[in-house]
Amino acid sequence: MARIFVLAGEDSVAARADAGRVMAVETELARAQLTRVARRDPKAVDHQMPMAALHTLAPNIDWPAYFHDIGLTAAVARVNVDEPAFLQRVSALVAARPVEDWRAYLRYHALSSAAPWLSFAFVNENFAFSSRFSGAKKLLPRWKRCLRATDGEMGEALGQAYVARTFPPEARAKAKSVIDDIRAAFKERLMHLAWMSDSTRAHALDKLAKMGEKVGYPDTWRDYSKLQVADGPFVLNVRNADRFEWNRIVNRPGQAADRTEWDITVPTVNAYYDPSKNEMVFPAGALVPQTFDPKADAAANYGSLGGSWAGHELTHGFDDEGRHYDAQGNLRDWWTAADSRAFDKQARLDAQQYDGYIQVDTFHVNGQLTLGENIADYGGALTAYDALEHALQRDGRPGLINGFTPEQRFFIAFAQSFRAHTRPEELRLRVTVDPHSPDRWRVNGPLSNMQAFAKAFGCKPGDPMVRPRDLVPNIW
Incomplete structure (x- = not known):
């Protein structure tokens, strides 16, 4: 974690401090979550409630600002909160932990999510971190990583060519x-x-x-004609694709499921x-x-x-x-x-x-x-x-x-x-x-x-x- 912060421009002392903040927040959040076994019970993660109940459940989160910032414009009357106790704990942590902790936490996740698509220094550091858990010895070649990204972001465009050739x-x-x-x-x-x-x-x-x-x-097939793909930094195209997909689904609440x-x-x-x-x-x-x-x-x-x-x-x-x-x-x-x-x-x-x-x-x-x-x-x-x-x-x-x-x-x-x-x-x-x-x-x-x-x-x-x-x- 600290090395990602250093690559983003922090000095080593500040980076280590921010990494400690991130770990502290992550640990608190992990402790508040249901176990993976407990989440296997669908009834344990089914808690439907009026949208207004979110204010009572987690009063330290500015819900109107949150929904505005994510682009939700649809009128939503009811929501399902998977883990109410977890959301309550998040609300308590928002009030209890210094704002510097949350800044470090959010900055780290912004950097780590972009790291695979940034410079080689970020790519290699991201691989070094993940390989400690996966045991992978060698980074995939660039063409495979790009292919995976294209499949992930524009899967149905790639899928048309794949089907024409193989199925x-x-x-x-x-x-x-x-x-x-x-x-x-x-x-x-x-x-x-x-x-x-x-x-x-x-x-x-x-x-x-x-x-x-x-x-x-x-x-x-899905229509990607409004997705902007530019001849520039790859990370920007990934972000454009992520935004395109989010805008496609964010205002679906209340609509019939698309089967x-x-x-x-x-x-x-x-x-x-x-x-x-x-x-x-x-x-x-x-x-x-x-x-x-x-x-x-x-x-x-x-x-x-x-x-x-x-x-x-x-x-x-x-x-x-x-x-x-x-x-x-x-x-x-x-x-x-x-x-x-x-x-x-x-x-x-x-x-x-x-x-x-x-x-x-x-x-x-x-x-x-x-x-x-x-x-x-x-x-x-x-x-x-x-x-x-x-x-x-x-x-x-x-x-x-x-x-x-x-x-x-x-x-x-x-x-x-x-x-x-x-x-x-x-x-x-x-x-x-x-x-x-x-x-x-x-x-x-x-x-x-x-x-x-x-x-x-x-x-x-x-x-x-x-x-x-x-x-x-x-x-x-």
């Missing part, structure tokens, strides 16, 4: 057909869940039927489920040959796209967080009390399973923090395997490929979709902040629970990849 319409249609089969398989599983009552099942089936999906790319909008860029190798919209989104960047290949055999596509992507995201709609939202994306309890207890009982088994896994060194996986992702990994694998079995019955069963049966190829593809090497420093950081388990356990955890995996590879009770049945969670 033809027939690939989109094929991917959708796999996702349709995943939906059908999950519906079949819902119909036969022994622990779920008919009342809750009816709501679950309705939610599944109304779950939206976006595949590949938007049907209508055509994508919250991820098309070239991104990721996917997501949005509980507030009850929809899954799979950008073209995730539908590449490592994940999905229209020319590959069914087993490979159902194991990768079906299991680790489509089945995973669909199951998020019914994990420990997603299950609290209804078919329209509203936070509403549609579960019977008995079914909620049954779900929680099985979820505890899931958390206990992952608590037993080593993340790095002597640090264990946090089963509560990673619960939603672990449920989605297991539910995705189960559902996709069912979908494969149905597809083989429908389309015919192929023979061996490279000596492997379709079932074996399914599990190999599922495992390969998670292949990665993560630095120990990054794993140490993730154990406290990342809701995903390490890739090794995202594979071995779900598959060791599956009898189909044991059958496919001839595993026996007592083998490392065969978990005792009484310890296996039975949710989806």
Whole structure:
């Protein structure tokens, strides 16, 4: 921190003092926040109130000035405050801490957010700081950093070129057909869940039927014609793009949700489920040959796209967080009390399973923090395997490929979709902040629970990849 201040023109004594102020404020703010596990409960971060209540909750913040300065002109009657206690603490700190502390805090964040786009001195210092947590040994080349920035700031402009080059319409249609089969398989599983009552099942089936999906790319691309891109300092173009995006969304409160909008860029190798919209989104960047290949055999596509992507995201709609939202994306309890207890009982088994896994060194996986992702990994694998079995019955069963049966190829593809090497420093950081388990356990955890995996590879009770049945969670 101090070195960033020095680069901005402060002498070393003042820089160290300002760095101390920033750390003091950051520590106070961190202590006031809910834990990441506590924030996994949607009800814990749902506190709707009249706009006027902000003045009572945090009287030391000049709310009219704040909303004016961020450009909010829409008439907003109600707001949702994620953490009222945190906002109260911020208000108290505004009054208690000297203004010099806040100046240093805000100046540091302005500098650190711009540092990746400033001179090499700032870029290198920013990398030196972040690499202490990530373990990265070498700064990415400039072209990769610029590409990431362009994707982040103008993702749909870059996405059009990406789709034209890599993702033809027939690939989109094929991917959708796999996702349709995943939906059908999950519906079949819902119909036969022994622990779920008919009342809750009816709501679950309705939610599944109304779950939206976006595949590949938007049907209508975003218009960037009013974004000013100048032949000048790169940081100014980044700031212009940030301002363009902020102005696009700042006055949305009170408007109906735009269900055509994508919250991820098309070239991104990721996917997501949005509980507030009850929809899954799979950008073209995730539908590449490592994940999905229209020319590959069914087993490979159902194991990768079906299991680790489509089945995973669909199951998020019914994990420990997603299950609290209804078919329209509203936070509403549609579960019977008995079914909620049954779900929680099985979820505890899931958390206990992952608590037993080593993340790095002597640090264990946090089963509560990673619960939603672990449920989605297991539910995705189960559902996709069912979908494969149905597809083989429908389309015919192929023979061996490279000596492997379709079932074996399914599990190999599922495992390969998670292949990665993560630095120990990054794993140490993730154990406290990342809701995903390490890739090794995202594979071995779900598959060791599956009898189909044991059958496919001839595993026996007592083998490392065969978990005792009484310890296996039975949710989806």
